[in-house]
Amino acid sequence: MDGEAIKRLLEGSGLRCTAQRYAVMAFLVEHAGHPTAAEIFEAVNRLDPRSSRATTYNNLRDLVQAGLVREVAVEGRAARFDAKGMRHHHFICDRCGEVEDMEWCDVPRPGSGSLGKRVLRECEIIFRGLCAKCAPRHASRKVS
Amino acid sequence: MDGEAIKRLLEGSGLRCTAQRYAVMAFLVEHAGHPTAAEIFEAVNRLDPRSSRATTYNNLRDLVQAGLVREVAVEGRAARFDAKGMRHHHFICDRCGEVEDMEWCDVPRPGSGSLGKRVLRECEIIFRGLCAKCAPRHASRKVS
DNA sequence: CTCAAAACTTAGATTATGTCTAATTTGATA
DNA sequence: TATCAAATTAGACATAATCTAAGTTTTGAG
Structure with a gap:
């Protein structure tokens, strides 16, 4: 899935395609390993530190609500996320x-x-x- | 399930039947509504305040490990427990x-x-x- | 284009949930 | 009864996630 496709995905769900939101979605599309919110935050900020922790959580919540991302709760551990492919x-x-x-x-x-x-x-x-x-x-x- | 049955259940799994552990198990057997740890702690202490929060968590973990209780993780919310009937x-x-x-x-x-x-x-x-x-x-x- | 409103982002405080520690108590058994 | 492992305790600590209040960006009406 290329950048344009991700942009269309977001906008098709009524979400603005901001740099921060795009970064979260793109990371999830490329990494199918069910990362935690903390891992996503760290990854998208490692090279391009333009997203706060709150924004990462906000965007994950927005993406889950839009039905683009699935949240998996695991007993005794942090929640994990994956792009709904x-x-x-x-x-x-x-x-x-x-x-x-x-x-x-x-x-x-x-x-x-x-x-x-x-x-x-x-x-x-x-x-x-x-x-x-x-x-x-x-x-x-x-x-x- | 009466008190004796609960006691046998615990001891059959190698757990001592202490007052606090019994209270947690008995509460779960009687209340099928998937309570949270906080609700269980509050309930078993309301009339008989003899169990600390740490003990409630310890006992829940012991009961889950022994296979007597199931833990259900829910996205964005506290874990919930039920007796495995x-x-x-x-x-x-x-x-x-x-x-x-x-x-x-x-x-x-x-x-x-x-x-x-x-x-x-x-x-x-x-x-x-x-x-x-x-x-x-x-x-x-x-x-x- | 301009302005105001809405959407979005932010740092850091706060809450919620759960775990750990070190001291004490309990209870099985020798 | 003496011993010792298991269990309990209060409260500190850790972690995950949310909230707040202020600032920034985008959108769209006029």
Whole structure:
């Protein structure tokens, strides 16, 4: 995705394409590794320190509200973000908190009986366990 | 579930049944509404102030590690807890953060190809949208 | 173009949530 | 009862995220 595409993405969602907001979105598009807000802030400021921490959080919130970015909460750790590209599920490592994408598959929808008055927007599967890096160390150590 | 059953549950998992730990577990068994740690602390201390905040957090962590309690992370809000009774999925309200149980159904397992070296422990579906209380207000208001 | 309003950004204070420390208490068991 | 590991405690500390109030930029009406 090039710069123009990102600009169109933002403006198509009613968000102005400011330097700071563009930087956050572009970083997320290029880095699929589910960075935290702190990592995003540090990365976009490393070479071009023109965005404050508050703005990074503001823009992440705006992007999530616009539906361009997904926020993944992880028990006991900072939230992680990814650009909503292809649909996918998530694998969360019990040990290191790493979030990884898992191949998309359809999710069984709840019957309207069990849904009641709720309005469903999306369904996602969370797989939990040990990531490829942590799995080998598992045999001898209690998962903490 | 009576007091003896809770005691057996704790001791069966290698945890001593202390007054404070029992209070946390009993509260979770009786209150299926996914309370936060702060709510649990406040509730178990309202009439019988014998547990500190640190102990409440320690015990919640112990219970989660022992597999007796589940922790549910919610984007932008405090973690919520529930006693692992029947298996169920979760519905999280976009607007108010409320966590509700959804009927259990089997989750499609990822093929061993897409799983790679990862070790899978559990799968859960997260349904997102508006809860029954928030849905009616939706038409006129942007979901904040 | 000009001006005012709206959108956006900012630094730093503040809040919310959760963890750690060091001292003390509890309780199982020898 | 004496011992010692487990559990608890108060409060300091850490971290993540939000808020505030002021300043800056962009937009659009006139």
